[in-house]
Amino acid sequence: MKAIHEWYDKWFERKEKYARTDERFLSEDVFASIGVGIGLPPIVQKSTFSFRNVKDGADRFLGKSKSGEKPFARIYTRLGNPTTEYLEKVLFQLDCHHIIEAALKADERKPTIGSLVFASGMAAIACTTFALVRSGSEILSGNVYGCTDSFFRSLEKFGVKARFLDMTDLRAVEKALKAAPETAMIFLETPDNPTLQIADLPGIARLAEKRRIPLVVDNTFATPFLQQPFRLGADIVIQSMTKYINGHSTSVGGVVIGPWGFVGEHLFPVYKDHGPTPSPFDSWLNSQGLQTLHLRVERASASALELARRLEKHPKVARVFYPGLKSHPQHALARKQMRAFGGMISFELKGGYEPGARLMDYFASYTTPMELAVSLGSAVSYIQHPASMTHSGIPEADRATRGITAGLVRWSVGLEGVETLWNAMTEGLELAYRG
16 A cells, blocks of 8 residues: 555654653643633634735645645635634644644654544545545444444445454454455544444554554544543544534534644545535534533543443343443453543343333433434433434444344433433333333
8 A cells, every 4th residue: 555655654753753652641631721722713704715916825725824824724715714723723732732742842843743624524534535545445444333334335336345343352453454455544433333342542553553554543432532542553533523522513523633744645635626624613613612522521421430330230221331331341441541431321221122212212302301313422412223323324234243233222421410311211211111
């Protein structure tokens, strides 16, 4: 894959010097101060920007600007926008503050990391994929969101093959890499959607580095507050901002953060030509969400841990999937990689689909403190049925292999409070088994 990944060698040198670190997280105080910033930017609701002169316009199309702003953010909003530029900088700092500090300390003059904000998380995933693969490439993917899965499968018509495997099994990953020499990227979620399995990021990163294969991590469930994949060996980090970053289900968005050479020379041309850019107002809404991200995620994580413990003891619940539980097979690994265990719980009901459907129909009522909806990461709690909703596009046999059974329910814990949510869940489970 040399022709397509020529940026990798330069990145790897800086990755070893600046990105990978034994310190797992940015301190909470620094994280909060970056997210809050010095106030939100104005909403620059413009499609087109005028140039000072012909040279200024020509320079901007070459990616040059004298004043330090992103040159493409003041040409045409399909290429960038000042409001979106603010969001890109904050997201970049939250994930990469340690890289910036280390590079400055070493008097590194060359940029190391870049970021791009997209109109959706799937746009971020699709453009990253198009920037990495070509006909004949292969993708190694873990258990991922249903649309990511179906997108990877759809690439077969372009000569790109997707292989799906259990990313919790390092031996299986190594074996798959040996069997697929044309692998162009490893893509995974950790915790994954919806079974909340945890992948060993440092272990997989070392396997990928031996073969110069980029490791792409979808960090949507964890957010940069709970997990910082660059510190653990990731090469590219993606998030759906629609979820925890926005936090109120008021906007859709995505972000890609990655090596400067990849973002500028490979990802941006795809971005420019495909046009997956957000509106300035959406970027402003997501910037607003960042100001309280740490508080919301901390609260949701604490509530989810207590609710998962209670669910595990409920007589109608067959199994609970939550990294914070000692019963979780990768609990120890989650403790190493994550600040806390997140706001997502999945659980399997005894009796399969029917009681699960009745439980979710109960929460479809406006009188309950939860919504039957497929998103996550909001102040409002959401509940949904992966097998028939978010992951319905995955072949049934593959769903079964991954543990996405007919009785599996996914719960995004919001900010309503433990007792309010537990009282409603207890009532819902009681009604679910009345038939």
